[in-house]
Amino acid sequence: MRLEDWHTHNECCHHAIGSIEDYIKSAIKHNLRTIGISDHFPYEFLEGIENIPYNEYAITLPEIENYISTAEKLKAKYNDDIIVRIGFEIDYFKNQESALNNYITPIEKTLDYILGSIHILNFFDGRGAWGFDDSRFRKDYKFYGVDKVYMFYFQTLQKMLNSPQFDFDIIAHFDLPKKFNDIPNNKEIINNEMMKALELIEKRNLVMEINTGGLRKDCKEQYPSEIIINEMYSLDIPILLGSDAHNPDVIAWKFKKMIKILKRIGYNQLAHFNKRKMILIEM
Numbered sequence: 001m002r003l004e005d006w007h008t009h010n011e012c013c014h015h016a017i018g019s020i021e022d023y024i025k026s027a028i029k030h031n032l033r034t035i036g037i038s039d040h041f042p043y044e045f046l047e048g049i050e051n052i053p054y055n056e057y058a059i060t061l062p063e064i065e066n067y068i069s070t071a072e073k074l075k076a077k078y079n080d081d082i083i084v085r086i087g088f089e090i091d092y093f094k095n096q097e098s099a100l101n102n103y104i105t106p107i108e109k110t111l112d113y114i115l116g117s118i119h120i121l122n123f124f125d126g127r128g129a130w131g132f133d134d135s136r137f138r139k140d141y142k143f144y145g146v147d148k149v150y151m152f153y154f155q156t157l158q159k160m161l162n163s164p165q166f167d168f169d170i171i172a173h174f175d176l177p178k179k180f181n182d183i184p185n186n187k188e189i190i191n192n193e194m195m196k197a198l199e200l201i202e203k204r205n206l207v208m209e210i211n212t213g214g215l216r217k218d219c220k221e222q223y224p225s226e227i228i229i230n231e232m233y234s235l236d237i238p239i240l241l242g243s244d245a246h247n248p249d250v251i252a253w254k255f256k257k258m259i260k261i262l263k264r265i266g267y268n269q270l271a272h273f274n275k276r277k278m279i280l281i282e283m
Contacts, residue, residue, distance in 0.1 A: 001283060002033035003255050004272065007089070007115060007172060007209060007242025012059045012067050013039045016246035020070055024078055026248035034083040034272065035251070036242070037071045038115055041090040045099050051128040052120060053136075061103065068110050085112040085273060089172055092118055094156070097165035104167070113273035115209065115242075116168030118156055118176070121149070133179045146182045147190065153177050154193035161200035169273060171201060173211045173223035173244065181218040194228065202235045207271045207278060210262065212253045213244030222258060226265070233266050238280060240271040259283060 008023050009016040020037055027035035040058035043049060059067055068086065075084035088111065090100070122129040123144065130140040132149055141149055153176070160166055175194070184190045201208060211223040224232070232239070239262070243253040262283065269280040 001259075001281075002031060003252055003259075004034035004036070004083075004241065004270065005032055005243050005245070005252050005255070006034075006036035006085070006087075006113070006170070006240050006273075007038055007211060007213075008036060008245045008251065009039055009089075010037070012063060013057070014059070015056050018248045020067075021074055022248045023245065023251060024074055024082065024084060026251040028078065028081050030252045032082060032252060034085060036085045036087055036113065036273075038087040038089050038113075038242075039067060041088040041100075042103070043091070045103065046093055046096055047099075048093075048122060049120065049129050051130060057119070057131075064103070064107065068107060072110070087111055087113040087115065087273075089115040089117055090168060091120060092116060092156070092160035092163070092166055093120070094159055097163055101165060101167075109275075112275055113170060114168040114276075115170045115172040116160060116166065117172035118153060118160065121152055121156065123152065133176055135180070138180070141180075141182065146177075147184045147186050149182070150177050150184045150190045151193055154190065154197050157197045158193070158200060161197060161204060161206075168206075169276060169278065170207045170209050170240065170271075172209050172242070173213065174208060175224045175228060178219045178221070178223075178225075179214065179217050181220075195231065198228070198231055198235055198237065201232075201237055207238045207240055208232055209242045210239050210258055211242045211244050212255065212258055213242070215254050216250065222254075226261065229262070229265055238269070238271045238278070239267060 042061045043054035071086045130137040214223045
């Protein structure tokens with residue numbers, strides 16, 4: 001089969017290398033069927049993120065129009081070579097969905113898909129928000145401890161999944177707190193919270209991303225783990241592949257390896273999106 005990469009970033013987000021066109025060219029070189037352009041949605045309209053270097057995390061509000069128009073032009077330019085789908089990766093922040101939707105609603109019809117994710121936690125204990133997958137915030141991770149971070153992360157993920165105002169299609173890097181190879185001690189309690197999140201994903205008929213970016217991180221494992229993927233399969237949760245590329249050279253990173261793992265577990269279909277509508281294609 002010709003593979004599809006649904007999670008890519010580029011220089012528009014201020015922390016990746018290469019233009020949107022560079023990623024499309026790399027995808028063509030790798031003989032992909034589809035490339036998803038999914039930069040981080042802006043943060044600056046959010047409250048309580050004073051501690052976060054958000055200008056380094058995402059595009060800005062004034063850059064949205066150029067991001068979409070550039071992707072649309074390139075979609076037309078390379079139409080004979082590859083399918084280009086346009087999306088965003090959007091972070092969930094509790095009780096700030098209305099502010100987000102002020103900016104999403106006007107552009108929603110231009111998007112093919114939205115990745116929902118969590119990179120920032122706030123325990124509301126006076127320390128403020130912090131990026132748990134940003135090495136500059138390792139002191140915060142250590143302050144709270146591995147178990148508390150995992151617990152709060154999966155509980156926040158459940159809030160995201162329960163929010164009727166947070167509209168998205170795909171869950172990104174489901175077990176991201178393991179990025180720096182932090183392993184929880186009380187695995188049973190963490191697993192219970194994780195399973196609650198999986199059951200909500202099934203209930204909402206959402207798609208789970210198999211993100212190979214973790215294979216390039218300290219944890220040396222895709223997001224989510226094989227154990228979790230097995231649970232997903234038992235719940236019949238659909239999947240797709242994302243490299244989380246921040247460099248054109250890692251487009252479709254280890255996808256062939258992942259396909260073998262997924263087939264061994266039992267998966268034989270992958271999700272595909274067009275204008276927020278999902279179909280399944282044979283693996």
